Amino acid sequence: MKKRKIIPYNPKLKELARNLRNNSTPSEIRLWKYLKGKQFHGYDFHRQKPIDEYIVDLFCQELMLAIELDGRSHSLEEIQKKDYQKERALNKLGIRLLRFSDDQVFNEMKNVMRSIEAHIENTEHTPATSTIPLTPSQEGNTRMKKPS
Numbered sequence: 199m200k201k202r203k204i205i206p207y208n209p210k211l212k213e214l215a216r217n218l219r220n221n222s223t224p225s226e227i228r229l230w231k232y233l234k235g236k237q238f239h240g241y242d243f244h245r246q247k248p249i250d251e252y253i254v255d256l257f258c259q260e261l262m263l264a265i266e267l268d269g270r271s272h273s274l275e276e277i278q279k280k281d282y283q284k285e286r287a288l289n290k291l292g293i294r295l296l297r298f299s300d301d302q303v304f305n306e307m308k309n310v311m312r313s314i315e316a317h318i319e320n321t322e323h324t325p326a327t328s329t330i331p332l333t334p335s336q337e338g339n340t341r342m343k344k345p346s
Contacts, residue, residue, distance in 0.1 A: 211248035
C-alpha cells in the first residue's frame with residue numbers, strides 16, 4: 199500500500215472550510231454530484247479542503263489533485279494574482295490544480311469530466327507543474343535575449 203504524503207494545513211482554516219462546505223456554490227454542488235462517494239474511478243474527493251494557507255474547492259489526496267471552480271470574480275486581476283500564488287504553493291507541495299469556470303460546469307459538464315479524467319490518465323506519474331500562464335513581469339524575467 200502506498201504511503202500517503204502528509205499535507206500541511208493551517209488549523210485555523212478548518213472552521214472556515216466547514217462553513218464553505220455548508221454554503222457551497224451551485225457549481226460546487228453540481229460537480230460534487232459526479233465526484234462524491236468514490237464514484238469517479240474509485241477516487242476519494244473531498245470538498246473545501248484546507249491545504250497549507252489555502253482552501254481548495256475539491257481535493258483527491260491519492261491523486262494529489264485539486265480542483266477549483268471559478269466564478270466571475272476570477273477574471274479580476276487582483277484575484278488572478280491570488281489564484282497564481284495559490285497554484286504555485288500547491289505545486290510546491292506536489293499538488294496539481296485544475297480550474298474550471300462556473301459556466302463550464304453548467305454548460306459543458308461532459309467536457310469538464312473528460313478533462314478531469316484525461317488529466318488523471320496523463321499526469322498521474324509526472325511531477326506537478328503550473329498551468330497558470332506567467333504574468334508579463336514574470337515573463338520578462340524568463341525570456342531569452344535575441345542574438346545580436
